[in-house]
Amino acid sequence: MSSPLSNYFSAVGIKRLSQVEVDSTLSNQHEFNGTNVFRRIFGTEKRKFTAKFISLTDEEEDVLESDGFLTWYDSRENHPTRSEFRLYYSDTPVIAGAKVNDLLVIGKTSNDNIAVIVAPKNSTSEKQLLWLFGVEEADSKFVIKDFTEDKKDIGFAGRYILSSLGMEQKESASAYIDGLLERFGHKFPTTKEFSDYSRSTVKDVFPIESPDETLMAWLEREEMLFRALEGVIVKEQLKKGFGIDGSDVDEFIKLSLSVQNRRKSRAGHSFEHNLAILFSFNNVLYSHGTITERNNKPDFIFPGIAEYRDDSFQVNLLTMLGVKTTAKDRWRQVLAEARKIDHKHLITLEPSISNNQIEEMKANNLQLVIPAPLFNTYSNTQQKDLFTVKEFIDMVFFKQKQLLSS
Incomplete structure (x- = not known):
């Protein structure tokens, strides 16, 4: 069953937060700037929307949600020739904790409520939101995206990102x-x-x-x-x-x-x-879930745990693969596993990981493995640093052939 973005959002506005919007010492107006463009979404009549405020981070346990409201109104309603539309938001810890240049997404959902999403600059969460909504980059002015006619399936990656927002659609089974x-x-x-x-x-x-x-x-x-x-x-x-x-x-x-x-x-x-x-x-030899040093339990050891524990076995023929459905802050866990193997591998289903995290993985000798159907969520430059599953299997199988021929 197809899952287009229109099933979740009719439209969104995307920008970066300015200092006046997040610094209470400069303004206590509780309003987002540059909202006139939202007339395409909200119309010209005063409206009050129920809103879900969501703060995303790259720490899985730090996702913050709060309920509130947004009021759309013309501050110059009584002026004969001019109009100035504003978007007032209620007090919420999500906006109170936001920082200058964080990504702000204001989305009108399919049930006519509002989602207000904040993600830190240069984070994986930010990169995922930009990819999901088809925006290359954001600045201080709102970019409006209309999805009412969108019929393209968002695929696994899109559903993955939306689930982090608490938005899941049942597929017919x-x-x-x-x-x-x-x-x-x-x-x-x-x-x-x-x-x-x-x-x-x-x-x-x-x-x-x-x-x-x-x-x-x-x-x-x-x-x-x-x-x-x-x-x-x-x-x-x-x-x-x-x-x-x-x-x-x-x-x-x-x-x-x-x-x-x-x-x-x-x-x-x-x-x-x-x-x-x-x-x-693929006839690849492996051990799954066996114990190494300090009671660590790497997900996969190739060609096997017996070879890993054999001090005479060539270390360069050993491979370790960590498995994480989500990477974000959890990828560091695999660094302590299988001490004998300096260069480790991690496979994840996380789409669109940030440049900062990928560079940090590389600095820690961790090779990222991403299933090929998720490659389009990564930039062309990033893709050069990724392994597909097939490339990983070919690498391990090549080592295995070296072992069997020796």
Whole structure:
């Protein structure tokens, strides 16, 4: 099912925050500057919008959300010839914590509410937003993008970025529901069981010839099927209510947290399971989830943990691959794993990582591996520093051939 941006936003305005907008010592007007261009979106009548304020960072746990409102009005409404439209915002910690030159996105959502999104300058979050909305760069003036007629599918990368904003659209999996329930009933299987089943429903993929595209097809299908099964199971739990009287708040929160934690855990394990199958298809030797020094547990060691623990084995023939569905602040975790291997590899599904982070990875001898279908979210210059999945497999297999021929 196609997921165009118009399913989420009818239009957005993008700019960089100025000092007068974020410095309370200069202005307490709570207004964004240069908003006359929003007449194309908001019209000319005074309106008050419910707004969700979102502050994104490259630290996963630091995403801040708050509810508020925006008021659109003409400050010269009574002037006979002039108009000056302004956008007033309510007090919110998101704007209070923003800095000069941070990226500001004001989007009118498909349900006629407003999303106000702030991302730090030069961050991965900023780069992802610019890519998502098709803007090369932003300055102090609003750039308006109208998506009402947009029908282009945003793909995996677009859905990934929108999910970080709490915006997710259900994909139709009606053709698979009966098979899911027949196979698993109304309970969650193990992640490996679910990955195996999900892959069996994907046809016309070529894990040897096109490992990048195959991996993404497997992952996208599994995500769709999992959300479908989750929808059935969680809906039943919601109908039953919570606690003795059906309205126990603590029990509801407990369910909500379990859903979120299961999603995160399943996504990471699914990524690893599907990579393991892909490596096996390509006759690549590996160990998965074994322990190295200081009780570290790298995701993959090539050709295996036995070779890694053999002090006589050539270190240059060893490879380590860390697996992270999201990179952001988590990529540093892999640096401490597999001490014997200086030059490490990390595969992630994170689109459009910032130049700063990629340079920092390079400085720490970490090679980034990105599935080829996500390459278009990176600049041409950045792409030169990335490995595709196929390139990684070819590199490991070449080392393996050296080992077998020696």
